Amino acid sequence: MDTSEFRRRGKEMVDYVADYLEGIEGRQVYPDVEPGYLRPLVPACAPEEPDTFEDIISDVEKIIMPGAASPACTELETVMMDWLGKMLELPEAFLAGGAGEGGGVIQGSASEATLVALLAARTKVIRRLQAASPELTPASIMDKLVAYSSDQAHSSVERAGLIGAVRLRAIPSDGNFAMRASALREALDRDKAAGLIPFFVVATLGTTSCCSFDNLLEVGPICAQEDLWLHIDAAYAGSAFICPEFRHLLNGVEFADSFNFNPHKWLLVNFDCSAMWVKKRTDLTGAFKLDPVYLKHSHQDSGLITDYRHWQIPLGRRFRSLKMWFVFRLYGVRGLQAYIRKHVQLAHEFESLVLQDPRFEICMKVTLGLVCFRLKGSNQVNEALLQRINDAKKIHLVPCHLRDKFVLRLAICSRTTESAHVRLAWAHIRELAGAVLEAERAAETKS
């Protein structure tokens, strides 16, 4: 949608809202529809090619408005999470509309998804151990629980451990910044020998620092063997898995108990929209379910409906699946794939520019839209370069440390980024690098 269409459609939507408000007294306070009404009205998969805006708005009137906020809000979310799961070719077990026991839910952020997964895993292991040894208190079990993630995992994993009050072990990653079988196995064996209880593993696909990928095909079988909850955090990289050529990065997801990524990061859905799937719905609801009278409703024991309040930390919810519905239909799967591919291609374009300049090095294989690079030389000179870049305020880079190296990161992440921007950014960086290196030479000469 270009800006001029945005102006027109935006104004139509303002009128739609105003008309709704003016006519609200003519509407029922509660919908006539029955649980499950929505799924048959919506296709089983996202469209390959874009739908028109008119089609979508006409479906809002036909499909959403008769279901009002409840149950439309819940039911569209379940179906959109199935659409997205199918785009990623998630195993059937993760989908709500199939034969399995799984399903998807929109969380606010990957931090919350990791926390919710950890809490569900904690409840599950406590119940299992208490069933075998009823004399054990939850605290005596928690005292021995250990969660694991790579030393490259996002800080929110450590935070989930803090909140969940369990030990978190950082597994040393390998030379490609990936968690591998050997290091995980070693930590598990050491902890079990010390009388501790491993229960939860977070594997990261596309780490924040350098977009590295934990080795799922090694880590997954260990989790299955040891009965550990495996959560996959693909917050950034997950969007790419809608492209067949990147889907192999998700191989091993069949071993996971829960999987999460953020469509708000790289799939054109506005913040917040963090997509989380579990293989077994009751694992989540078992950890959180409480049913006071004022939240009871006539369908809750029917098994027909999903009560997302048992899937998350907050009670209240927004109608976030509407954003997914609009975006998936306005772009179509092909449009979304083209968007991902363009960003990856722009990242490779930047990579090849960097490689042409012998003063620079690429620090990590470029897989998706992130390029990790630096000036060959000291951390100090790279810190000076970053300072100049960010002071100039033409582009903005966020650095990282890879082992002992200070590294610059160029991330392609805007809807409007084109090749010309990448080339401009590189020319700008080269110019500032020249100035930094000259200043360094001058300082050396002087000393």
Added chain:
Amino acid sequence: MDTSEFRRRGKEMVDYVADYLEGIEGRQVYPDVEPGYLRPLVPACAPEEPDTFEDIISDVEKIIMPGAASPACTELETVMMDWLGKMLELPEAFLAGGAGEGGGVIQGSASEATLVALLAARTKVIRRLQAASPELTPASIMDKLVAYSSDQAHSSVERAGLIGAVRLRAIPSDGNFAMRASALREALDRDKAAGLIPFFVVATLGTTSCCSFDNLLEVGPICAQEDLWLHIDAAYAGSAFICPEFRHLLNGVEFADSFNFNPHKWLLVNFDCSAMWVKKRTDLTGAFKLDPVYLKHSHQDSGLITDYRHWQIPLGRRFRSLKMWFVFRLYGVRGLQAYIRKHVQLAHEFESLVLQDPRFEICMKVTLGLVCFRLKGSNQVNEALLQRINDAKKIHLVPCHLRDKFVLRLAICSRTTESAHVRLAWAHIRELAGAVLEAERAAETKS
């Protein structure tokens, strides 16, 4: 703002967004402002009388756009939470812009606020006990921790206890459904005698079931004496405290460590916007603070800025304070007070209608916008009445249990509710009650 102004302003905003997108390449990627730039540009308090929409939009351009998303998003939130705190006449200690160590943050829901408070209290008590006895493990302390709330508290309090993995004790409320000193004191003494460690009390102002108020002036001093974290959950009722005639309901807040209510419930701010204040900022940040390299920034150790990521569960945040800024300015404090007063007055109007019908009884003193009522008689007949009301779909009521009584609840909560709606609702309820009672008589005659 009436609907025709909404149409006009809404369309202007669509153009504003479109213009922004079209001109985005001309903007810096990073703002020039320094931390703390915003507060001097904004008045110290919310306006008494409404500002015009033009004034607000012109301030967006002057005050927000130069500060872009960061730091404007954070700084406006801090100032708006001070505005709102002043409207409620919160003690100075809870404000960020004064001499104290406190401040406010927008959470997504009261559930999250309760959880965040409980986690902060848990960290604080663990650290205090470990400082005295370094051999204690966190788990051995958590095994003995006890949190308390009234038996009328919202289910989210129990949920926070589950997530935080601590015992939660429900204190029996008195005849007015309030938590009182004697029952709390009794539970504390019993638990301490059993070797347990009380650490956290949630007092509710305006319970979900019947809008009862825990006795803060009794509970507060006990918490102070026993060094317990006192959290006040005023999710619904809090908005009313902006009116001087309701402010006395908040007396005792000076004893609290944290206080929360939901402007999205009753202060015309759209969902989600849950306002939380703490007396000591470092109590929250101490519980959550982690600083990976990719989240470091040049001002973080300056003491000048607020990093709200340390105040909450998620990492990412939306610019929710804009909603507060617009609403507070478009209504002015007087407009917001008038809105609350009108709802309370409509609740009393409904109450007086109920009292005129000898078949009905009022089950709880009407303090704010909630009326708890029922047919004199069995729970069964009231359940039958509720069923008829909700089946008719003209109004929607959510029931509760007060002790052994099944009670209907009429809540005044829409922006557009007028006296005529209240009278229509009552006529409708009376008519259905007549039918229910007749059906009951017929069944009795038959049996």
